[in-house]
Amino acid sequence: MHIHWFPGHMAKAQRMIREQLSLIDVVIELLDARIPVSSANPIIAELIGSKPRVVALNKADLAEAGRTGEWIRHFRSQGLTTVSLDAASGKGTKELVSKVEQEASEKIAKLTAKGIKGRAVRAMILGIPNVGKSSLINRLLGTATAKTGDRPGVTRGQQWLKVGKNLELLDTPGVLWPKMDDQEVAFKLAVTGAIKDDIYDMEKVILRLLEILQENYSERLRERYKLLQAELPEDTAELLALIGAKRGCLRSGGAVDEEKARRIILTDFRSGKLGQFTLDNSNMGE
Structure with missing residues (x-):
């Protein structure tokens, strides 16, 4: 990424x-x-x-x-x-x-x-x-x-x-630095909306976000998207498809519209509908 x-x-x-x-x-x-x-x-x-x-x-x-x-x-x-x-x-x-x-x-x-x-x-x-x-x-x-x-x-x-x-x-206008060497920082800037959505790979960003949510906030995922514990797959791509199906993001023929599912998850995260998050750890400021 x-x-x-x-x-x-x-x-x-x-x-x-x-x-x-x-x-x-x-x-x-x-x-x-x-x-x-x-x-x-x-x-x-x-x-x-x-x-x-x-x-x-x-x-x-x-x-x-x-x-x-x-x-x-x-x-x-x-x-x-x-x-x-x-x-x-x-x-x-x-x-x-x-x-x-x-x-x-x-x-x-x-x-x-x-x-x-x-x-x-x-x-x-x-x-x-x-x-x-x-x-x-x-x-x-x-x-x-x-x-x-x-x-x-x-x-x-x-x-x-x-x-x-x-x-x-x-x-004054917002100012970003010219080069982001730390791609984890770049991910956080992307997922919180500091970087325009059309210039990064949203698929990779959302899969990384789902990985964090799955590891640390699985109960929020279950509550927001009406998932059972037994339904939560370990694979984030499968989790994305499951959430898309639960939210009715389906194309003709029944295939999951993954782009629409990604947008829903990103909007939910940014708006607080998935709860409150602090992505930076305190030891980063040391």
Whole structure:
């Protein structure tokens, strides 16, 4: 399973980030709580250097709560201000704004000492595609100003957005790194939606996902797809066909439409209908 993806606008996004960083007080690094390490773009740390940063674990509603707590403690032990949130519902956004303002307090104090009073905190939101940047901005603004979508690469431009009296946000496109040497990381990015579905081998990705579910969450498979324990085959290809048959994904003649079955499983996983998942292990952050 070899996945490589670096559209031209990603390189442009990096240039834009470098050009705007001098205007920024705090960087908000948005990570996917299901894959806190795999969704962390190493280029971002390189780009921002020593700039104050707040790490936000988004989509926490789709991740295992206990393990999200472990990840928050891990990042905080690294000296990083960290919060969890669900941008879709707004849970955690007030804490995020508070932490951003705290991180910028020293810079604002220096400006005030120079006679520059009342300047809003300027923050930049960075993260890989489809991690929820636009949803977070919309939640903070209380309106659908930033274009959102359920696929990566929707946000292409750059805009300043005012949040209340004390915060201005600079939105940026999602940025992936040029080469993914770790194909397990690539799998996690694909299955969570950071990589466009049409550029990777979905058959291999779904079979790998079924392997993980079969080994660690078989009860969820049985419950969601009305399977009996005795029905669960060890072979993931057979499991895919069984789920497809159970969900009525049949072609004329009775053959299973495996592509349709794969789409159903992927949608169920991403939407939380198969439960909450954290795919990254805590030892990845060591």
